[in-house]
Amino acid sequence: MIMSNPLTMKLEQFTAFSDDDRRRLDAIASTRTRTWGARQDILREGDHVGDIHLVLSGLAARYKILPDGSRQIMAFLVPGDLCDIEVFVLDQMDHSIGALTETKCALIAADEVMDLITNMHGLTRALWWSTMTDSAVLRERIIDHGRRDARERIAHLFYEMLVRYRMIGQAIDDSYEFPVTQEELADATGMTPVHVNRTLKQLRDEQLIEFKGRVLTVLDPEALKNAGRFNAAYLHLQRTEQEDPLVSERVGDLL
Amino acid sequence: MIMSNPLTMKLEQFTAFSDDDRRRLDAIASTRTRTWGARQDILREGDHVGDIHLVLSGLAARYKILPDGSRQIMAFLVPGDLCDIEVFVLDQMDHSIGALTETKCALIAADEVMDLITNMHGLTRALWWSTMTDSAVLRERIIDHGRRDARERIAHLFYEMLVRYRMIGQAIDDSYEFPVTQEELADATGMTPVHVNRTLKQLRDEQLIEFKGRVLTVLDPEALKNAGRFNAAYLHLQRTEQEDPLVSERVGDLL
DNA sequence: CGACGGCTTGAGGTAAGTCAATCCACGTGG
DNA sequence: CCACGTGGATTGACTTACCTCAAGCCGTCG
Numbered sequence: 001m002i003m004s005n006p007l008t009m010k011l012e013q014f015t016a017f018s019d020d021d022r023r024r025l026d027a028i029a030s031t032r033t034r035t036w037g038a039r040q041d042i043l044r045e046g047d048h049v050g051d052i053h054l055v056l057s058g059l060a061a062r063y064k065i066l067p068d069g070s071r072q073i074m075a076f077l078v079p080g081d082l083c084d085i086e087v088f089v090l091d092q093m094d095h096s097i098g099a100l101t102e103t104k105c106a107l108i109a110a111d112e113v114m115d116l117i118t119n120m121h122g123l124t125r126a127l128w129w130s131t132m133t134d135s136a137v138l139r140e141r142i143i144d145h146g147r148r149d150a151r152e153r154i155a156h157l158f159y160e161m162l163v164r165y166r167m168i169g170q171a172i173d174d175s176y177e178f179p180v181t182q183e184e185l186a187d188a189t190g191m192t193p194v195h196v197n198r199t200l201k202q203l204r205d206e207q208l209i210e211f212k213g214r215v216l217t218v219l220d221p222e223a224l225k226n227a228g229r230f231n232a233a234y235l236h237l238q239r240t241e242q243e244d245p246l247v248s249e250r251v252g253d254l255l
Numbered sequence: 256m257i258m259s260n261p262l263t264m265k266l267e268q269f270t271a272f273s274d275d276d277r278r279r280l281d282a283i284a285s286t287r288t289r290t291w292g293a294r295q296d297i298l299r300e301g302d303h304v305g306d307i308h309l310v311l312s313g314l315a316a317r318y319k320i321l322p323d324g325s326r327q328i329m330a331f332l333v334p335g336d337l338c339d340i341e342v343f344v345l346d347q348m349d350h351s352i353g354a355l356t357e358t359k360c361a362l363i364a365a366d367e368v369m370d371l372i373t374n375m376h377g378l379t380r381a382l383w384w385s386t387m388t389d390s391a392v393l394r395e396r397i398i399d400h401g402r403r404d405a406r407e408r409i410a411h412l413f414y415e416m417l418v419r420y421r422m423i424g425q426a427i428d429d430s431y432e433f434p435v436t437q438e439e440l441a442d443a444t445g446m447t448p449v450h451v452n453r454t455l456k457q458l459r460d461e462q463l464i465e466f467k468g469r470v471l472t473v474l475d476p477e478a479l480k481n482a483g484r485f486n487a488a489y490l491h492l493q494r495t496e497q498e499d500p501l502v503s504e505r506v507g508d509l510l
Numbered sequence: 511c512g513a514c515g516g517c518t519t520g521a522g523g524t525a526a527g528t529c530a531a532t533c534c535a536c537g538t539g540g
Numbered sequence: 541c542c543a544c545g546t547g548g549a550t551t552g553a554c555t556t557a558c559c560t561c562a563a564g565c566c567g568t569c570g
Contacts, residue, residue: 006423006424006425009422009423009424010385010422010423011381011384011385013422013492013506014381014384014491015380015381015384017381059433059434059435061439061442061443063442070442071442072442072443072445073439073442073443074393074396074443075389075392075393075396076416076435076443078416078419078420078423078425079423079425080422080423081389082382082385085382085385085386086386100434100435100439101434125270126266126269126270126272127337127340129266129269129270130265130266130337130340131340131341131386131387131390132386134330134336134390135386135389135390135393137330138329138330138390138393138394138397139393141329141330141397142393142396142397142400142445145397145400145401145445146400146444146445147445149557149558150557150558161331161333164333165333167264167265167268167335168261168264168265168333168334168335169261169264170261170333170334178314179314179355179356180314180331180355181515181516181517182516182517183516184316184328184355187318187325187326187327187328188316188327188328188329188331189401190327190397190400190401190402191558191559192558192559192560193516193517194518194519194558194559194560194561195557195558195559197517197518197519198518198519198558200517201518201519236269237268251268404525404526405525405526436547436548436549437548437549437550438548446526446527447526447527447528448548448549449526449527449528449529449550449551450525450526450527452549452550452551453526453550453551455549456550456551
C-alpha cells in the first residue's frame, strides 16, 4: 500500500477507496499548492468562492474576531482538513482561516467541485445549504459560550430565534412563541437555571424583552441585537437583499 | 403564492424553487407524520438509519447527557429543521433529539434520501462524511464550553487531537507536534492565557502530559481520556472495529 | 384545597478572569 | 561572545461572574 495524502487517510476511516479513487484524490492534492507563513490568513471573512483549500501540512485555525477584539478559535485544521467547501453553497465565508504555523494547502479548482454541485438535484443543493447553515449556527454557539457573558448569550439566542421564526413565518412582528423552561435555557446556554433567571430579569428590567406565557416579545430589537452583539452574516440569508421582496419582507429589517 | 410548509419557506431563503419542486417538498412533508409528546425523545443516541425526521410544528432540542448527568442542548429545532440527515452518512446518532413541547414531524422514507446518497459519486459521499464529522466536532466543542471545566476542556482537546493526528498518520506513539501558543489555546477553549497556563501546569504535575518544544506527549492516555471525559463516538470512526486492520492499528487503542 | 412544576430571590463560595511583574529561550547585531 | 530585544511562559495578588444551596412564591390542575 502506498502512503497517500492526509485527506485520503482521513476519509479512509470511513470508506474503502478503489485504487482509482485514491489516485484521483492524490492528483487533486498535488497539482497546485500554496504555502502561507505563520500568522497569515488563508481565507478571510467575506471571501467569495475561489479555489478550495485542503490543508496538506502545518496547522491552521478557523476563527472569528469579535467586535471587542477578542478572538474565538472554533476549530483547529490539521492536514487532511478542508477549509472552505461551504463557500460553494453559502456564497461567502462567515469566518476566517489563519495559519498558525507555516501551512501548505492544495488548491482545488472551483469548477472541479462545482461540477459536483451543479449536477446536483435542486433539492440536494438545498439540503447542503441546510446542513451548512446548521454548522454555522453551531459555530456561533461556540462563540456564545467562549466569548460572551450571560447577558450577551441570552440576548444573542433570543435575537437569533426571532430571525429563525421569522424565516418560517412564525413570528408576529417581534413576538414568537418560545416554549422553553428556564432550565432548558440553562442547558442550552451552559449556565445554571438560577443565573438564567437573573439574566432574564435584567433583560426585562432593561426593557429589552418581555417573556410571559411562553411568548417572547422583543421590545427593542435594535437594543437586543446590540446586547447580543448579533451579526446576521452567519445565517447566510442571501436572497433577502436582492431578488425576493417577499423573503426580504420577512426578515429584512432584522439584519 | 401558496403558503407552503416551513422547510420550503426556510430553504427559499436560499434558492428559488419551481412550483414543481415546491409541490414535491410539500408532498414529502405531508404523507406520513408522527407526533411526540413534550419531554419524549424523537431520536436517541445510538439510533441507526430509519426514517428521516423533519420538524413540522413544536419545538425540539438536539442534546447530549454527560456522564455526570448534566445536559447540554446544542441546538433548538424549529419547524423546517431536519433532525437527522447525518445518520445516513454517519451510521448512528451521536446525540439525542428530544421534544420540548408536543412536536409533529414528517417522516421521510429512508430510501427516498438514500437514492440521493447512493447515486453520489464515492468522493461526494466522502465529502459529506467529512462535513458531517466536522459538525460533530463542533458540537463537542459546545459541550466543552458549556459543561466542562478548564481541566476537562484541555484534556479533551489534547486527547481529540491525538486521535486526529493518529488518523492522518502524524502521531508517533502518544506524541504529536502541536505548535500552538498558550494564547491560541486560550482562544480555542474560551479561557484566558493565564488560566490555560495554570491548567497545563496542573496536567503536567499530574503526569498526564508533557508539552515542550511544540510537541505534546500523552504520558497516560487512559488517565487523560478520563480527565477529558472523552467518548470517541462523535468522531464516527466506523471502519476501525471491523473491516480494516490497518486503520484500526492507527487509532484502535484510543477508542 | 393541596401538590407540583417552574420561577424568584438571598447569602455565601469558587473557578476563572484581570493586572502586572518576572523569567526564560531565542535570535540578532555589535 | 556578550548585550539586547522580543515573544511567550510563569507566578502572585486581587476581583468578579457565575455557581451552590436553600427558602419562598405563584399559577395550574386534579
